Amino acid sequence: xxxxxxxxxxxxxxxxxxxxxxxxxxxxxxxxxxxxxxxxxxxxxxxxxxxxxxxxxxxxxxxxxxxxxxxxxxxxxxxxxxxxxxxxxxxxxxxxxxxxxxxxxxxxxxxxxxxxxxxxxxxxxxxxxxxxxxxxxxxxxxxxxxxxxxxxxxxxxxxxxxxxxxxxxxxxxxxxxxxxxxxxxxxxxxxxxxxxxxxxxxxxxxxxxxxxxxxxxxxxxxxxxxxxxxxxxxxxxxxxxxxxxxxxxxxxxxxxxxxxxxxxxxxxxxxxxxxxxxxxxxxxxxxxxxxxxxxxxxxxxxxxxxxxxxxxxxxxxxxxxxxxxxxxxxxxxxxxxxxxxxxxxxxxxxxxxxxxxxxxxxxxxxxxxxxxxxxxxxxxxxxxxxxxxxxxxxxxxxxxxxxxxxxxxxxxxxxxxxxxxxxxxxxxxxxxxxxxxxxxxxxxxxxxxxxxxxxxxxxxxxxxxxxxxxxxxxxxxxxxxxxxxxxxxxxxxxxxxxxxxxxxxxxxxxxxxxxxxxxxxxxxxxxxxxxxxxxxxx
Numbered sequence: 001x002x003x004x005x006x007x008x009x010x011x012x013x014x015x016x017x018x019x020x021x022x023x024x025x026x027x028x029x030x031x032x033x034x035x036x037x038x039x040x041x042x043x044x045x046x047x048x049x050x051x052x053x054x055x056x057x058x059x060x061x062x063x064x065x066x067x068x069x070x071x072x073x074x075x076x077x078x079x080x081x082x083x084x085x086x087x088x089x090x091x092x093x094x095x096x097x098x099x100x101x102x103x104x105x106x107x108x109x110x111x112x113x114x115x116x117x118x119x120x121x122x123x124x125x126x127x128x129x130x131x132x133x134x135x136x137x138x139x140x141x142x143x144x145x146x147x148x149x150x151x152x153x154x155x156x157x158x159x160x161x162x163x164x165x166x167x168x169x170x171x172x173x174x175x176x177x178x179x180x181x182x183x184x185x186x187x188x189x190x191x192x193x194x195x196x197x198x199x200x201x202x203x204x205x206x207x208x209x210x211x212x213x214x215x216x217x218x219x220x221x222x223x224x225x226x227x228x229x230x231x232x233x234x235x236x237x238x239x240x241x242x243x244x245x246x247x248x249x250x251x252x253x254x255x256x257x258x259x260x261x262x263x264x265x266x267x268x269x270x271x272x273x274x275x276x277x278x279x280x281x282x283x284x285x286x287x288x289x290x291x292x293x294x295x296x297x298x299x300x301x302x303x304x305x306x307x308x309x310x311x312x313x314x315x316x317x318x319x320x321x322x323x324x325x326x327x328x329x330x331x332x333x334x335x336x337x338x339x340x341x342x343x344x345x346x347x348x349x350x351x352x353x354x355x356x357x358x359x360x361x362x363x364x365x366x367x368x369x370x371x372x373x374x375x376x377x378x379x380x381x382x383x384x385x386x387x388x389x390x391x392x393x394x395x396x397x398x399x400x401x402x403x404x405x406x407x408x409x410x411x412x413x414x415x416x417x418x419x420x421x422x423x424x425x426x427x428x429x430x431x432x433x434x435x436x437x438x439x440x441x442x443x444x445x446x447x448x449x450x451x452x453x454x455x456x457x458x459x460x461x462x463x464x465x466x467x468x469x470x471x472x473x474x475x476x477x478x479x480x481x482x483x484x485x486x487x488x489x490x491x492x493x494x495x496x497x498x499x500x501x502x503x504x505x506x507x508x509x510x511x512x513x514x515x516x517x518x519x520x521x522x523x524x525x526x527x528x529x530x531x532x533x534x535x536x537x538x
Contacts, residue, residue, distance in 0.1 A: 027287040030279050033296065034310030037286070039327045040297045042176055043264075043312075045402035046129030047360050048393065049367040050122040051180070051266075052166070053134045053337045055143055056105040056157055059374045062088040065336035068101040068139040072192035072207050074199070084342055100193060100208030102221055102229055105141055105151070110158035113376025115169035121378075122370070123173045126390040127397060132178030132264055132367075133166040135256055138189040140229055144260065148251040151229045156221075167260040178264025178299075179256060183249060184273040186231065187242070193230045209233070246274045253281035258288050264299045266314065266331075271304055286310065301329055318444040319355070320362045323405045330359045331367045332445060334382055339371035345381070348448040349388035353528050355445055356393070357470045360400055361409040361459035388528075395502045396531045399468035403461035407490040411483040415454025416446075455479065455520075467492075467534040469518075474530040476522040484516035492516075493536035500524065501531045 057067045063085030064070060070082030071089040086096075093099040093107075122128040136142045142152040144163035153162045163179060170177035193209030196202070209230040216222040232241055257265065265285055272278035282300055289298035301312040313328040320328060332355060334345040347355075352368060359366040370386070373379055378386070393400060453472040456479035461468045471479065484492045495516065498509045502525030510517045524530050 027283070028290070030283040030286075030310070033283060033286045033290070034308055037296055037310040039299065039312060040295075042297070043130070043299050043365065044327050046176075047365050047400050047403065048128055048356060049130040049132065049178075049365060050126060050128040051132045051134075051331065051367050051369045052118070052372055053180070053333065053369045054162075054372045054376075055134055055137055055139070055338070056101075056108040056141055057137060057139060058338045058372065059104050059108050060085070060088055060092065061341050064340060064342055065338050066138070066189075067338070068104070068137075069189055069192055071101065071104075072096050072195060072209075074197060081336065081342070095202050095205070096193075096207045097196070097202060097205045098208070101139065101190075102151075102208065102224075102226065105157045106220060108157040108374055110153075110160060110162070110374070110376045113158070113160070113162075113165070113372075115165040116172065118370075118376075118378075119166075119169040119173045119175070123175055126368075126386055127393040128175065129401065130176040130178060130264060131166070131170045132180055132266060133163060135163055135179040135181050136252075137182045138185045138268075140183060140186050140190065140231075142252065142256075144256060146252055147255045148248055149228065150224055156224065163256070163260055167262070171261065176263035177261060178266060179260070179262055180266040180268070181253065181256075181273070182268035184267070184269040184278070186245075186249075190230050191234060194233050246277045249274065250277045250281055254284050257281065257285045263289075263297070264301070266301045269302060282310070315364075319358055320364060323362045323409050324364065326363070328362075328364045329367060330355065330364055330445070331369065333369035334371055334385075337369060337371070339373055339379060339382075345385070346447040346449075347385070349385050349392070350528055351446055351448045351450070352385070352389050353392050354453070354472055356389075356400070357459050357472065357529055358409075358446075360403060361405060361461055361470070363405045392526055392528050395526055396529075398463070399461055399470070399501065399531045399533070403463045403468065406460035406462045406467060407492075408460065408483055410457065410459040411481045412454060412456045412458065412479075415457040416451045456481075465535070467536065469532040469534060471518075471520060471530045471532070474520050474524065476520055478517055478519050481516045481518070482514060485512060485514040487513040495534055495536050497533075497535040499533045501533055502526065507532070 060067050064082035066079065066082050067085050070076050070079065070085035073082070074086055076082045089096060093103060119131065122131055135144060140151065142149045144152060145154040145161040146152040153160055167177050190209065193207050196204050196206050209226065210233055211226045213225040216224065231237070231245070262285070267273055272282065285300065286296050286298060289296050299312055300310065301314040303314055303316070304311055307313060313326065315328065315330050317332060319330050332347065332352065334347050335343055356366040370378060371382060455473055455475040455477070457472050458481060459470040459472065482488060483490050486492065486494065495509065495511045498507050498518065500507055500521065505521050505523070507521065508519040518532065520530065
């Protein structure tokens with residue numbers, strides 16, 4: 001009965017027009033905002049950010065990044081990354097007819113979360129220039145003090161305002177704060193919660209998505225309606241219910257985007273979430289920024305095909321093949337976005353440093369996800385990787401922050417092909433000429449298992465009349481860069497000075513009409529990519 005009252009209340013609000021998708025008279029339309037939008041300088045100069053993709057689904061140690069879905073599936077089909085979820089859940093929590101995702105949320109305590117300590121580490125040790133945290137995943141659970149969703153981190157689980165704490169710490173350490181929303185898949189993603197085992201002892205016993213608020217009497221969740229977390233059972237869903245749910249989602253988004261001093265919004269989808277509802281949420285966000293700063297000082301990032309002038313292009317676990325005229329972003333994680341032990345890390349310090357360099361050389365920003373443990377701390381094996389990453393970036397920061405692409409992003413490209421006799425599915429399209437026929441960019445980044453770059457492959461950035469050369473996989477000896485020959489089509493200027501950042505050694509070099517020769521020293525300040533500062537004639 002309670003969910004019916006909830007729907008009627010929302011429909012009443014809709015009738016009054018209080019949450020209408022139509023624009024407020026004093027605010028601009030999305031089209032007006034989008035057409036005037038320019039990516040703010042704070043973003044284009046940042047070049048590197050940190051993301052904490054963290055929530056209740058981190059509690060299970062195994063089961064992949066879609067645990068709340070796959071825990072209800074005896075057969076995950078093609079979604080094999082979640083094959084361990086159901087057996088792990090049965091062993092650890094019990095049968096999902098009795099212990100479902102709601103109970104996983106209940107187990108999440110975040111008892112050691114210290115957002116100040118984390119932001120200090122992210123900014124001072126790792127060098128992040130902006131930070132974002134997961135606000136809600138496909139699981140429909142809000143990680144903030146949500147006004148319009150009772151299933152939130154203040155009322156259930158940690159009993160803490162996760163987004164609120166991260167927002168305050170980000171501002172304390174002087175970096176823009178972002179949130180990420182993944183709830184667009186809700187209607188289909190949690191449908192397995194309404195199923196039942198097809199075999200075994202519990203065959204035909206409905207999972208806990210079928211429970212009602214009356215079933216909760218005398219339990220820890222007796223004040224919470226399962227319908228607000230899982231939705232109505234599929235057979236009871238109507239168009240009116242779906243529209244009311246979308247209206248509620250819009251209220252939640254407006255609440256999130258205007259309450260927490262948000263500078264950046266990332267959404268997981270290939271279009272405006274829920275159509276005009278998503279567009280209205282985005283419109284509210286940009287108008288909020290415009291009214292606060294006198295200009296749009298915020299960023300929305302997503303994967304909209306064909307693009308929208310107001311939305312930054314985001315590539316998940318992938319890179320552009322060449323320099324983009326527009327700013328863009330690449331996001332990267334070690335395992336399953338949520339920390340899991342199913343698989344070893346796809347990345348190490350070398351691969352993440354190389355990705356940062358490659359992305360920045362093509363006018364992009366690189367975002368690294370920190371997969372926190374359920375208690376809010378960083379896994380020790382990941383911290384070791386990040387410490388090395390941070391040390392490299394601190395040494396070579398001048399060649400990354402506030403830089404621009406040069407005439408071409410690199411030289412001696414595709415060298416990794418020389419080191420591989422087979423096509424590696426994890427190799428970037430920058431390395432495989434064959435992938436020029438394939439425009440797919442998502443999930444194409446290199447990993448720690450990709451063939452090594454050749455010792456002469458480089459990337460370029462530039463800033464304040466200084467050219468930076470990144471030798472990705474340096475070794476002692478001479479390398480030749482045809483793009484920097486005086487008669488190259490890129491028209492480089494005569495080089496007057498060349499220095500290895502972090503070293504006092506004199507670097508021998510020679511620039512001729514057809515190439516630049518650099519003698520790479522054996523002793524270098526860091527075992528990863530070597531960065532040379534180059535000054536030329538004006």
